[in-house]
Amino acid sequence: MIRLPRAGGGVHAYEPRTEPLALATAGALTSRTVFSAAHIVADPYADTTPDSPPGSAGGTPTAVDWDATLAFRRHLWSHGLGVAEAMDTAQRGMGLDWTGAAELIRRSAAEAKAVGGRIACGVGTDQLTGPADLVAVRKAYEEQLALVEETGSQAVLMASRALVAAADGPDDYLDLYGHLLRQASEPVVLHWLGPMFDPALEGYWGSADLDAATETFLDVIAAHPDKVDGIKVSLLDARREVELRRRLPEGVRCYTGDDFHYPELIAGDEQGFSHALLGIFDPLAPLAAEAVRTLDTGDVAGFRAILDPTVDLSRHLFQTPTRYYKTGVVLLAWLAGHQEHFTMVGGLQSARSLPHLARAYELADGLGLFPDPALAESRMRSLLTVYGVPA
Template identity: 55%
Template sequence: MDIKLPDPKGVLSRYQLTGSPIETSAFPRNFNRVVFSAAHVVADPFTASDPSGPAAIDWDATMAFRHHLDGLGLGIAEAMDTAQRGMGLDWPGALELIKRTKSELPDALVFNGAGTDQLAVSDARLLDDVRRAYLEQIEAIQKLGGRIILMASRALAKVAESPDDYIAIYRDVLAACDQPVILHWLGDMFDPALKNYWGASSFDAAHETCLTIIRDNKPKIDGIKISLLDKDKEIKARRLLPEGVKMYTGDDFNYPELISGDAQGCSHALLGIFDPLAPAAAYAMSQLAAGDRAGFHKTLDPTVPLARLIFRCPTQYYKTGVVFLAWLNGFQDHFIMLNGHQAMRPLPYFVDLFKHADACGLLRNPDLAIERMRKLLAVYGVQDHA
């Protein structure tokens, strides 16, 4: 099987597919790693709404993808940034998503993002504004019986004047949680509005504030997801966590090493990259659970170049690559995204993703992937009549 693909100057050359679809195996949930995929949403392409309006979602396709993840044994991190939270998916849409996932997959391992995105950053004036916004979302999710991932808040980053403000808000918000939650430290490479989160510009100072919050509220905390794309910072933070508090890697660049672990411990996983990598992730975790560490790395290590490409700068647009691969693999019938985000990456990016996904065995139906890649190329004026 082959396809003509353009280089960055538009010159076509024939590309021969070499990969074989990766073997799949469900991940056993009784293993000593907890693994979540942060799942994307499928836009409704037939909406008459402008891209900047309320989220229009294809619920059937969105839920079918969650059944796919659950069938592989992966947990689902629902209504997170991979679902374009705050970048197309508003709070009403997020709550509906959480409600539907809870209804359709009542026995799945699901944690749900609770934040403050119903509060426009421009309207945030006081800490009380942020507190009320957090509590509103927590109450709504807990009424559904949902577990919480406490998302970082753009509004809090704006109004907080010191680390003590973060400590106070998290203390009050965590007190309202009826089950232990996962905290989320999202770096500004994912969301520039979160620059200097925890009230400090340096990692060490920010980490000390975060660690204070964890220590002071330990019974309320299951773990923390750190998304800084820096394995050394994550390992340092992991080793300082109180006993019983999990580290969930959010490092989409170094996940095999961090999940595999070292003599001092390992990270669990809550990763956006485990949406397009779901079959590889589940198979690798089944190998690790069986004691085959070499097999785990043989499966997962080759996916790292693909992940680094998907999450390249500007990192916040990684969702475009995630949804592109979902389309190539037949999980949705179109390549349309909330807020028009299918246009947030250039054509050479998609060409490189196609090649990397093939090399990793992540094109589950190569014939379909070729057909759809040709359709995308045609939109850009590239014709392959092979």
């Protein structure tokens, strides 16, 4: 029995599981293409003094534990999932700068080649540190696209804060994305990240009206369908995603990024389904893979029976402010034994309250996510002790 703090005060007794969930770890996934957006493991011994200049002892590049970070990617590949690298789950724009992201892309791409894992990498403009015009935004995208393609990885064109600030309207998005797609050597994934994940992206595609923004987004795709492998939609609006995927050109995939409605969107309906590129599949990798392997056999009900119970945990981790979901993701990686500490780049482990973290532990344990429940309980107890919760 472990005493867990409640939101609003007080503690309650919780009896953890004693046995892990028995899951398979073999076989490719065939009916859906599934990526997990992967977190990074911080170096707990790095000097992370606030405001350290990039590249210094306290800068982002030296604050990553590369061995543990790559080991976690091998864990994801071992379950048949692809890795979506250097995206917002990896604290892109929230502790990981472009120098660190570039190194992460190079290392992860090399590891993917070594083990035969699928990888897609985020392309953005985060090397721009101040106000920039559209020419600078385009050049920043080009630099990152070139690096990702040089590694042999698929590119994910991420939404750009700098583009929001520089663009005057939809035409600027059409022009810039058209330019990038024409020069892309292979089909890319377009990423629409909503402001709930990053408030600086409000008004992306040239309008705060989502209907108008959707039309611009579709215009970009329609102009270059041969250069768009798919779209990754992270708006937490299942109805809008379904309507959008039904309007995609033949051959363009929809990768759901909806961490609230993913079971129904992946299962699909009589008119189609979504593939997946999800941050929640970082902690859910074994269960997600088991569910999709079940779906591969045509057993939709079995797929939903495995994945539906995980939604409560996902909604908890992604609750407002949604962008801090990474804290819960890293907590669960530590509790599951994928890393030796609960420390994050930029000190982001402090972004969620202790009751929030305790509830994440309880929900994850209930799902059987911890390979060693006793280890998870012991580590949770140590965290509670640091916070002064009585045993």
